[in-house]
Amino acid sequence: MGVFYGRIEKLDTGFMAEYFPLYVEAAKLTFRLGMTGILFSLVIGVVCSLAGYYHVPVLRQIAVVYVELSRNTPLLVQLFFLYFGLPKIGVMLSSEGCAVIGLSFLGGSYMAEALRSGLEAVEKGQMESALAIGLNRFQVMRYVIFPQALATSVPPLCANVIFLIKETSVFSVVALADLMYVAKDLIGLYYQTDEALLMLVISYLVLLLPISVAAGLIERRLRYAGFGD
């Protein structure tokens, strides 16, 4: 432990204060792109899971292929393809565009799986009973199936949100000044490794701890909404 105390005393607080704004800017960028990506992921996830649930002919097969492709490849490779590969056939994307498209491509399949498991957990009888009392297909989904499915889907959805924000840490490869980029830059320029890394860890804690705690609270609340157990 002595080693750690020694290093904490030696930390250059002036340096940390000077470069603190850089981290704030980078954290904002990470948060903004992460949230945009998560929003699009949710949209893709809803479309894919509903296509599977209602057995929509062509869309369902496309969704299956997409989910397998996206879940079995790393975001880093997807970004390299988008950022360095696609311009060769004339598709030029900005750094931010690549980042958001990449994150949505990855996240969409995870969201789809989470929603699918929720929809499948709702018993068939629920749908039949709802139809029997004269609700139309939209009402069945809106008032009967969806609320029950959501209760099952929320824990994996929350886990996906945290997972996707963590995945934003590779955005520096498409030339975005995110937290990793700032940290690596400071290490390279000033060799203040301890300070740069400490601020990096703190930044991610500040970003992710509240989300993690909130996810835990939401999960606990929704557990009472379960039917039958």
Add this chain to the structure above:
Amino acid sequence: MQDLGIRVLFMGNNFIRLLGGLWITVKISLISVGLSIVFGLLLGMIMTLKNPIVKCLTKIYLEFIRIMPQLVLLFLVYFGATKSFGLQLSGEVSAVIVFTMWGTAEMGDLVRGALISIPKHQYESGAALGLESRQIYRYIIVPQTLRRLLPLAINLATRMVKTTSLIVLIGVVEVLKVAQQIIEANRYTVPDSALWIYGCVFFLYFIVCWPVSRLAVRMEKKWEN
């Protein structure tokens, strides 16, 4: 022009080199998965203990490892350990350390979940039938735990293979780096090779991960109660 790009893939030994790069990735993840299973089983058993101090320590370890992006952990070990403790770790060794630490945390949580999901009456019924404690574990507890654990552990393994792609960012020459080298070497003769080479890397990862995750899905379906 379109048919030029893919030619690069089969020029010289380019494709073999890409496969060699992929092997580095797979090798590092296999070593980490192996170590994670061993340490994860231990951690999982430790986490079922009732001791509050042990509980608190394992919880902090688990939460910290889980909340930090793996790339941050790689930076901490690769750059941090060198500066702070004067340890000159190579990229590969740092990667194995980080992925083992991460895998152990995830695996430990899975093992803990599987262990506490076995109801107490399973132990008691076994004892009532006159089985010894060793027999109860051998014939009742371990088979049930394994059924719950195996699909999840296999999923974790594919996640680790995918996450291992990050090691290119701490300077390990793996499949993405080899791809970059091939593209740079052919920049003037075949300017549009990037599309094909990165596309190829994309499918190489897919070919490695897809069968394994199908296996996990099949096991899960087969063992559903």
